[in-house]
Amino acid sequence: MQAAFRTLSHWYMKSEFVTFKCDMNEGKDTDWKYKINKDGREFLAYNFYMDYRLEINSTSQGGEYQCFGRRKSSRYTKISNTVSITVLEDKPIKPRATLTARTTIIPVGGSVTLTCSVQSSDGWKYEWFRRTQTTSEVQIRDQQNRDIRVSEGGIYSCRGTRGNPVYYTDRSDDVNIEKTFSNKVVVKQQPNWPQIFRGETITLTCEVEEGGETTEWEYEWRGPRTPTQWTHNNDVTFRVSESSSGDYMCKSRRRDDSYSSTEWSEAFTLSASTSKPRATLRAQRSIIPAGGSVTLSCSVEGSAGWKFDWFRRDSVSSKAQLMRGNEANRGISVSQGGLYHCRGGRGDPVYYTEDSAAVTIQKQVRNRITVKLQHSWSQIFTGETITVRCEIQGGEGKVWKYEWTAPNTNSPPTSSEYRISRVSVSHSGDYRCRGKLQQ
Template identity: 25%
Template sequence: MQLLFLLSTMRQLYIMLFLTSMNCSMHYKGRVVIVLDPPWEDLFETESIILKCMAEDGSSGWKYEWAKENKGMLEKLKNTPGSNGDTYRIISVKEYDSGIYWCQADRGTEKTESASCTLNVLKGHPGVSITLQPPFTKVYVGEWISLKCEVKEMSAGWKYFWSGGSDSNLIQAQYIPDATAIGTELRFKPVNLSHQMLYWCQALRNSFQSTSSSFLLKITDKVPMVLLSIQTLKGPIFSGETVSMKCELDGDSTGWIYIWYKGMEHNSKFHTNSSRDPAGSNYIITQSRISDSDVYRCQAERPATHFFSKFSETATLKIYNTPKPRLTIETKWMKVYPTEKVSLKCKIENFTSDWIYTWYKDGIEQNTCRNSQTCSVYTINSVAEQHSGNYTCRANAHSRYSEISDPLSLHVFSKYHLCFH
C-alpha cells in the first residue's frame, strides 16, 4: 500500500510539474474540480462534451491549463476560447479522444493541485435490446410483466421511448391500454390478449439515438393445469408408512412454486418447499397417521407475476390401521395327544393382497411352510410334547408387515398321560 501511495504521489507531482512548465517558485493552494456537460464519461463517436474546470472553494481570479494523458504520454491542450481557459470543448468526439484529462489553475504565484477525469469513447452505434421481465418462455393473460429496454454498452444518460403495433401502424406507449412506461421498462398491469403485438424501444441521449429490433410479445389465455399423483406401494396404505404426493405442471415449470391444500377449504393451503425441493412440488408424509386421511389438491403459482394455474383434480388419501391377522385352528382341539394332527390358519381380513405368512412359536420363527406359497396354514402332522407352546403369525406383502396375531396356546399331553388313559 505504501508503494502504491508513493507511485500515485510521484505521478501527481509529474503532472503538476508538466502543467507548470517546471516553475519551481510556485506554491500550491487549494484544489480544482472538473465538471462534465453532459455528466457522463462514456461517449459514442460524434457526441459532444464540455469539460469545465473550477476552484473547489469557489474562489475566482484563476487561469486554467489542460493536459491529456493517453498510454502514459502527456500533451498540453489548447483551451477553448475564453477569458480564463476554464472550459475545454470537444464538438464531435472520436476514438482517439479517449484518455485521462487533467486540469490545474494558477493565480500569480499560487497554483492549485491538479484534478483529472477519464473519457471513454466507444466506436460505432450503441446496440439496444428488449427483454421480457421476468424472462419466462410463455406469458399468460392476467400476469404482471414488463418489457425492459437496455443499451448493450454500459452508459448513462439515456431516455427511453416505447411504441407497439406493426411497421405500418405504430402506437405510442401512452396510447396502449394498461401499459405504463417507467424508466427503462414498459409495464403491463396486467397483460391481456390485446397486448400481443410487436414492440420497439428507442434510446435517446441529447441528439444521439438508437432503436431496437422488434420484439414480439406472445400471450396465451389458456390457463395451465397441474396433475396430482399419489405415489405409494401397491395396495392400501397403513399407518406408519411413507406417502409421497407429486404436483406437476403441464409445460415449462420455470419460475413456478406449488401450493398444497388438505380438504376442500381454500384456507387449508400449505407449502412444502425445502432445500432439496425449492419449488415444493413434492409432499411427503414419512410417518402417516389416520388423521392424514383426506382429499388433497394442489396448484402452481408464479410469484413474480401474481399468477396461478388451475386447481388439480382432487386425490383421496385413505390411511388404515395396520392390519392384524386372525389366527384360528383348522382341526378340532388345542389340547391334543401325541401323534395327532394340528392345523392352524392365519388370515388378514378386509384387505386383499399377496400376503405371505410367517409363523412363530413362543416368539421364535418356525421353518417356512413347504406346501403352500402363502403359508397361510401351519400344519403339524404328528404332534409331540415339544410342540406345546404359544403360536402366533404375521403377514407381509411387498415389504409391508402386519401386526402380530393374538396367540393360540397348543398343549400336547405327555405320552405317560396317554398310557394312563
C-alpha cells in the first residue's frame, strides 16, 4: 500500500501554517524514519517525526511536496503521493487617511489649519473627529472638506469616505492641538537676591498674571533643575549647584483641559557663583579708649539679605565664643578687648559665608603709668650703666607686657625695666612706656 501524505488545505495566505502528515500505512509509526522533498529536491532530511509544521511567509514556499519513509531495521523505502501547496498574495491593504497640521499650537485669538488626505486616489470626502482626555469623541458636523480650521484644543483625527454604499478608509493617526491662552506667566525667584552662591537654597515660582481667563492652573517647567511633567505646584525649590546655572521657563494650562495652555514665559537666567563668599570685618579703631567703646562693621561684598554672627576670643590659642547671633544690624559696639571675627548667614536652611579675618582690639585702662630712673642721680656720665623702670599704679597683681619708645634703640625690651650698659651721648632723650594687660 502506498504511503499517504496529507495536509488540511492546499491554499494558504502568508503568516498561516501548514502541517504535513506522512503515514506509511504499514507497521507502527515508530518503525519508520521520514523525510520530505519539495519539487524533487530534499527539503527536510530523515528524522523520526511523521508530522511537520511549516510557517508560510513567502510565495516561494508553494510547490510539490512528497514524503519518503525508510524502515529502521532495513533499507526498505516507501514513497507517498504528491501534495501541491499554493501560497496566495496578501489581501489588498485598506487605505489609511493622513492628517497633517501646519502647526500644533493655536496662537492667542487664532486658529490652525488641519488637512486630511488619502494617498494616490481621488473622489474622497472627509469626516473629522475631536476628543480630549476627559471628554468622549464627537464628530465635527458638516466638515467634508480636506482642510478645516480649528480654534479649540484637543485630539483630532479624520477618515476618508466615497461611493454608494459608502466606503471608509482606516482612521488617521491622532494629532494633538493645543490652544494658547492670553494670560502671561513669569518666573520669579525667592529670596530675590541679586547674587546666588553654590550651596544656597532658592525657590522659583511660576506666576500667572491677570488679564486673561481666570481658572485653576497646573504648571510645566523647562530648565536645568526643574521637572518636565505637568504639576499642580507652581514652585520648585532646590539647593543651588554649578549645574543649576541656566535659563528657566514655565507655562500653565487649565486643570480641566490638557490641550489649552499659556505661552512659555520669558527666560529667567540663574547664574550661580561657584566660590563661597567671605565676610569682611572692619573696626572704627583698634584701641578702646578708657571708659569708651569701638564700633565693628561686618559686610559681604556684592550681595544682600545677610544677617550676622559675632565671635570673640581672648587670645590666639583660646576658643572663639559666639557673642551675638542672627543680628540684622551689620555693626556692633564693643568695650572689651580681644580677637573678633564675624560671618554672614541668610536663607532657610541658613547658608553661611566664610569667617572674616580676625581683628585685634585693645582696651586702654585707667591705671597711671610713670617712668623712673633706678638711681636718682642728677648727672649721668658716659660709660655708666643705668636702668629705667616703668611703674603702673593700680596694676599690681596683674601681668603686663611693656612697650617702650626710646632713642637709639632697635629692639626695646618688653619687661618693666630698660637697662642700658655703657651709656653714650646718643642715649640722651625721652623715655616712654605703656603696659598691655595680658589675658
